Amino acid sequence: MAVFLALLGLVALLKSPSSSQMQMMKLAETSWEGMTITLVVGPPTRFLLFIGTEPRWVEPRPEDTMHFMVLLSDGETGERIPYAAVWATFTDEQGQIVFDERMWPMISQNMGTHYGTNVPLPEGRYTVQVQIGPPQAARHPEYADRWLEPFVFETAIEWEGF
Numbered sequence: 644m645a646v647f648l649a650l651l652g653l654v655a656l657l658k659s660p661s662s663s664q665m666q667m668m669k670l671a672e673t674s675w676e677g678m679t680i681t682l683v684v685g686p687p688t689r690f691l692l693f694i695g696t697e698p699r700w701v702e703p704r705p706e707d708t709m710h711f712m713v714l715l716s717d718g719e720t721g722e723r724i725p726y727a728a729v730w731a732t733f734t735d736e737q738g739q740i741v742f743d744e745r746m747w748p749m750i751s752q753n754m755g756t757h758y759g760t761n762v763p764l765p766e767g768r769y770t771v772q773v774q775i776g777p778p779q780a781a782r783h784p785e786y787a788d789r790w791l792e793p794f795v796f797e798t799a800i801e802w803e804g805f
């Protein structure tokens with residue numbers, strides 16, 4: 644009985660919404676020439692920009708409702724793919740563009756290499772368009788003949804918040 648209760652306790656802990664890992668939600672996924680493109684959202688988060696000499700914290704704004712993330716990975720090995728330029732555009736049902744920005748290349752201990760930023764998206768239905776540029780890196784031979792043109796992934800989402 645004690646073991647059973649302990650197990651239940653463990654499950655409750657793993658499902659606890661206080662764990663930010665558990666609040667990640669997958670929005671959509673597609674594949675492009677062997678690359679898996681996954682759209683994931685988490686709660687708005689602070690992040691550090693260190694792209695010059697001065698580090699700068701970017702704090703979530705009051706209107707931010709999500710940390711939007713684009714995960715690029717090799718569909719066979721799961722290895723993440725860096726060095727791409729990723730741009731995200733959200734359009735509402737009236738056809739108004741409500742968000743249109745380049746994603747930061749990001750690193751995270753839990754999420755790994757990804758592209759993302761905080762997005763002030765009100766609840767509603769949207770079309771998300773994610774444009775991915777060819778990775779700007781020297782390539783080992785297996786990657787020589789793919790991802791040579793920009794790719795656009797468009798999908799519909801219904802955002803209800805966390």
Ligand SMILES: [Cu+2]
Nearest residue numbers: 712749759760
């Ligand atoms: Cu991020």
